[in-house]
Amino acid sequence: MSARINLTLKVWRQAGPDTEGAFVVYEATDISTDASFLEMLDIVNERLIDAGEEPIVFESDCREGICGTCGLMINGRAHGPQKGTATCQLHIRSFNDGDHITIEPWRASSFPVLRDLAVDRRALDAIISAGGYITVNTGSAPDANLIPVPKETAETAFDAAACIGCGACVAACPNSAAQLFTAAKLQHLNLLPQGQAERWERTEAMVETMEAFFGSCTNHGECEEACPKEIPIDFIAWANRDYIKAKVKNRKLAG
Amino acid sequence: MIGSLDARIPAGSLENKWTDHKFSMRLVNPNNKRRFDIIVVGSGLAGASAAASLGELGYRVKVLTYHDSPRRAHSIAAQGGINGAKNYQNDGDSVFRLFYDTIKGGDYRSREANVYRLAEVSVDIIDQATAQGVPFAREYGGLLDNRSFGGAQVSRTFYARGQTGQQLLLGAYSALMRQVAAGTVELHTRSEMLELVMHDGRAVGVITRDLISGEVQAHSAHAVVLATGGYGNVYFLSTNAKMCNVTAAWRAHRKGALFANPCYTQIHPTCIPASDDFQSKLTLMSESLRNDGRIWVPQTHDDGRGPDEIPDDDRDYFLERKYPAFGNLVPRDVASRNAKAVVDEGRGVGPLCNGVYLDFSDAIGRDGADVIRAKYGNLFDMYERITGENPYQVPMRIYPATHYTMGGLWVDYELMSNVAGLFVLGEANFSDHGANRLGASALMQGLADGYFVLPYTIGNYLADYLGEAALNPNEPVFKDAKQQVTDEVARWLSIGGTHSVDYYHRELGKLVWDYIGMSRNQTGLEKALSEIAALGEEYHRNVRVLGSADTLNQSLEKAGRVADLFELAELMARDALTREESCGGHFREEHQTEEGEALRDDEQFAHVAAWEWQGAGTASTRHREELAFENVELTQRSYK
Incomplete structure (x- = not known):
C-alpha cells in the first residue's frame, strides 16, 4: 500500500565537463512510495526551482525502461537495488523511511560527465558503426520467409538484441569494460543466418573498436548483475570464441 | 497565400498509381546525388530509415537529433507489432484488405492514394527489417509468426515479443550507423532544431541549438526532412516519452507549413x-x-x-x-x-x-x-x-x-509540405491514418515513409536544382534566424517568474485533457480557447527558467517546447470546434447516434482541415483539401 516517506539524498553536482564536482545533500521529504525514483527527483527539482536553485540535471526519456536514456548509480549500484530494472522503473517502494541514498552519474573514463548526473555515451555508438549491422541496402531484401530461422536461434538472438544501450554494464564493471554491450550486439547478429556473411569482419571490427574506448573484461560478472534487461554473461564467452576464430579466419582470407 | 490545396495525387487506378508515379518521377543520377545536401531532423523509425536510405543512394545527409544517440527516439517504445499484408497465414489478407481496413479504421478521413501505397509497401518493410536481423517472432518451422491486432480480423501483425518498436528502430539505427561509418551521413546528436530557414519560398536549412554548449548553429541544405514525431505531450500526461514535443513541426508551421487536422488525437x-x-x-x-x-x-x-x-x-x-x-x-x-x-x-x-x-x-x-x-x-x-x-x-x-496524434504537418502525395523543399515523415505528418490509427500501423507508416517513399519522391524535387549549391550558411537569412533563436533563449532566462516550466506544462495538460480529450463539446472547446490563451499569457510573463544559456540546461530546453505546445493547444481547440461532426478520435458530444456512437457528417466534413499560421494572437486560417473516395463506400463503422 502507498505510504509517504522521507529520504536523504547525497547527489553529485558538477557544473560542466571541465569543472570539479562535489556531493550535495538534499532532504526529500514526504515522498509517496508509489512515485518512481525519477518522479522523486522531479519533485526535488520542483522544490529546488521554487527555492531559486538550479535543478539537478539527470537524463530520462521513455520512463518505461526501453530507451536506455536514464541511468544513475544509486548507492553504488547501476540502476539501483532492483534486479532487471532500469532507473526509470525503480519505485520508491524499494526504499524505507529515513534511508540515505547516494546518487552519482555513470563512472567511466569513456563516459565523461556533461553535467551533474548526465554523461556522454557516444563511444557506444562508435562500436555499432564499426560493424553492428547487416549490410542490406533498402530495397535489396529477399522475401522474409525465404530464410527460415529456427525458433530457438531467433529467441536467443532476441535475448541478446534486448540490450537498451544504457551503459550500466560499463558503469558496473571495475574495469569499465563494454564487453556485455558489444557481445550482445555481436551475438544478436552472429547467431542469425542473415548475419553470417559479415560475421568474422564484424566481430574483429567491433571488438577492436570497443578496446579503443573501454577497459578489458576480467570476468567479474558485475555487468550481468547490473543489466536492466538481464542479458547473460554467456554472450561474452560466445563473442570471445568468435573473436579468436575471426582473427584466424580474417588472416586466412587476407593471405 | 495558399491557393487551393492540391495533394498532387497521380491519375490512374488505385493499384497502379504508385508504380506509375515511380516511373514518371524524375531521377537524379548517381553521380549527381552526392552534390545534394539533405537535412533529416529526427532519428526515429521515419528519420533513421530515411537518412540511411538516402545515404545508401549517395546523397550527403545530415541527421540532427536532440537525443544523445539516434537509438533513443521514441519509436523504441512501441510494443505490439507492425502490419504487413503478406498473407502468410492464408486467412484472406491482401494489400487491398489492409488498405480497406486502414481507411475504414481512420473513419474515412484519410487519402485513398496514400493509404493504398502504405499497404502496398508494407510487405517490403517486413522483408527489409528481416534482412537487417530484426528478430521477429517465429513458428517452430522457422518461418515468421503473425497475430491479429486491435480492429483487424486477419492475422497480419509481425511482432518481436512486446518490443517490436525497439527491434525495428535498432534495425533502422544500425543501417543509419553503417552510413555514418561510410561517411554519407553526418550525425549531430544533442542538437535541437529551433528554426526553419526559408529563402525564395523554399526550405533551405535549419537553426539548431547544441544542448551541451548552447551554441546556436546554422545548417544549410537543398531540402529539409522533418521526422520529429507527434504532439501527444500537449496533454502533459501521455504515453509519449518525456522529451517528445512539437517544436520542430511548429516552427515550420510558423514559417508557413500548414498544420492539418490537429484535433485528431488517439487515446x-x-x-x-x-x-x-x-x-x-x-x-x-x-x-x-x-x-x-x-x-x-x-x-x-x-x-x-x-x-x-x-x-x-x-x-x-x-x-x-x-x-x-x-x-x-x-x-x-x-x-x-x-x-x-x-x-x-x-x-x-x-x-x-x-x-x-x-x-x-x-x-x-x-x-x-x-x-x-x-x-x-x-x-x-x-x-x-x-x-x-x-x-x-x-x-x-x-x-x-x-498515445498518438494523427494530425500533423500537411503533406502532398510525395510527402512534401506546402513549403517547397520541406518534407515531413512519420507521425509528424498527417497523411495516412485519417481520424484514427489502427494498431500496428504507426511503425508501418514511419518505415514506409522513410525506406520506400521519400527516397523516390525527394529526387523528383531535387532534380530542379541540379548544379545549384546549397545556400551559404553565412547568408543573412541564416544570420537573422540565428539571432532570433539567440534572442528567444535570452528571453526565457530573463523572465524570472515564480513557477517552473513543468508547472505550466502540467496545468496546460489538464485543460487539454478536460476539454480536448476523449470527448469534446462546444462549450468546453470555447472555454479551452480562452483558458489556454490566458494561461499561455501568464506563462510568458511568469515562468521561471534558472541557469544560463551556455550549459546543459533542461528547463531552458523545455521552455520553448512548452510555449509551442500552448500555441498548438489553441489550434487543436479551434480545429475541434470547427469540425462539427464526430469521427475516429474526434468525438463531439453534439454529434452522436442514439447508441452513443460517433456520427460523421460526410456531406460537410469529408475533407482535411489544414491551418495556416497568421501570427501569435491572431486566429489561423482554415484551408480544405477535399477527400475523394472512389474505391471504398463510406459506411458508418460498426463493430457490433
Missing part, C-alpha cells in the same frame, strides 16, 4: 491509470493484451469488493456485451470511450476509481500461465514493477491515455 485504451499528482507520464500496456484479456467493471456503482470477490454475474464485460462480433478487440477509440463511460458512471476500479479491469484469469485457465507468460511476460513484469501488483493473480487495471 489508447490500455494504459496504467495515474496514481497521484506527481505522475510524470503514463505507461502503455500493449493492446495485444486485449487478445487474451477480458475487460470488465462491476455491475453496480461503488462496488467496494476486490476483483476476486466479485462473481461473474456481478461483472459487466461491457465490450463483449455491446460489440459481440469484435468484443474486446474493437478499435482504440471505441474501447477508450466505453471505458470512460463506465468510469464516469462511477463503476471505475482501483484506489482512485479511475480504471477498468483487464482480466487474464480465463486465458490462464484455458492456456496455462506458461503460454500467457511466453506471449506477454515482459508486459506483465512491467505492470508489476509500476503498480506493485501481480497480474497473474490480480486483474490488471487499465485506463485510456493519449
